[in-house]
Amino acid sequence: MRGPTARHVGLLALACAVASLTLAGTADAQERSRRFGRRGTPLPPVEDVDFSAFNVPYDGRFTFVRLRFTPDWAGWGGGGGFFGGVNYQWDHDYPRAERHFTKILSELTTLDVTVEASNILAADDPELSKYPVAYVSEPGHWTQTDAEVEALRAYLLKGGFLIFDDFQGSHWFNFEEQLRRVLPDLRLVRLDASHPIFHSFFEIETLDQFYYPYPPYQPSVFYGVFEDNDPTGRLLLIANYDNDVGESWEWSDRGFIPIDLTNEAYKLGINYIVYALAH
Template sequence: MSRAMRSVVLLVAGLAVASSPLLAQSRRYREPRVRSETVDFDELNTSYDGRFTFVRLRYQSLEGFSGGGGYIRGDLKWDHDYPRAERNFVKILDELTAIGPYLRGGNILTVDDPELFKYPVAYLVEAGFWTLTPDEAESLRDYLLKGGFLIFDDFAGRQWFNFQERMRDVLPNGRLVELDASHPIFHSFFDIEALGHVHPYYGVKSVFYGIFEDNDPSKRLMVVVNYNNDIGESWEWSDMGFIPIELSNEAYKLGVNYIVYGMTH
């Protein structure tokens, strides 16, 4: 086992103790997220200061309401695993790399927010419930073509069909290509030699897809897709004993590799 791999095992095993102040903050931030209260994203987001900041994309879902600068808590889909997933993940990212991320979680942005162009990597979950307006599709297309990197996570089964339709809205000529373990994204920090991942709950085999610049696999990967997977779930509960440590380790390794790849391509 490499030194970096030993480090992530130890960090995940000790996350509950090492991050107790962080978890207290996480609980505090979760308090307003109830059905009867509106959350103001301006209060939750941090201003851009040059540091890597984890960005989660919000959208008008097929179930739930979001808009008006805030939201009323329901099952909004885009917020699954928030905020514990990003809070735990950036702690691991900080311990293992020299990226120096913002450590209190991350920002929540819409795909048509001009602020998005300040951040090289974005994360979107539950793509089976994702909706887009034409203006949002155009804005996300511009983000990707200008160097942005997008991670899709936490969707499975028939949810693929909605995801596929929305990606056609964003990149009409983009082709989804299945990735294997030889792609550089799986070696950008950790050497992930095999992709034998399974969904943490459904038990189905995960499949990884990508969309390349100009549909050329020798060029930059613009989008990575965790289909039949949910690495954010493993991040969220890695310190609580609900997820096997081996599964959390693999989820963290994928996440770190994605960020390093997105920051360097």
């Protein structure tokens, strides 16, 4: 996966891959037909929503997994909305973000990637153990049951890797509080560009180009947690604080976010996956 061709894939190649993304108009129309409800009406009970309706069975390929949770707040509209127009927080940018990312991941690496679908799983779903990487959006609104806490701890300690994304400002406090339930003795370490995760596929020499894509455009900071709190050991997770990598993936074909930022977001995502699979 890290041969000369892969190592030297640069901005031009990535831009070409992004340009190859096409709008799936028919699929989007079908997705919209699955939605229900409207603003001003009560939110549907979570137990009545089949979040796994679009999941695919495990078949050995790399499949993008998004963790779902009961948020501390949900409402109509906002960054989510795929499931009946309800914003469940964890569903921000779904499914366009993973649809675009897996296409780029498949085109630029030799990984065998599921590009036709992605999975949504709860932390205490036994199926999660089959997937080495999971993505968590909006951890500022993250809540967990005791069962989910125990399951997520086991997932991480058995080799799983988590990517936390799309949170900023005061959302940090809830993120850290919930994460400490999973790993009580954790030490969150600020990562710089020297860490191997930023060199696992693309050579990301600096992190200065990353920032939150909306006002006030604050610089992004990357944090990690290491096994046994040993910075020379295995990285269990990475947190994109003051960042929204998924947003850049989602809108990379629309021009809403600068192309240089979307390209860098794809580089981050690919590096995360390659690093996690190699460790």
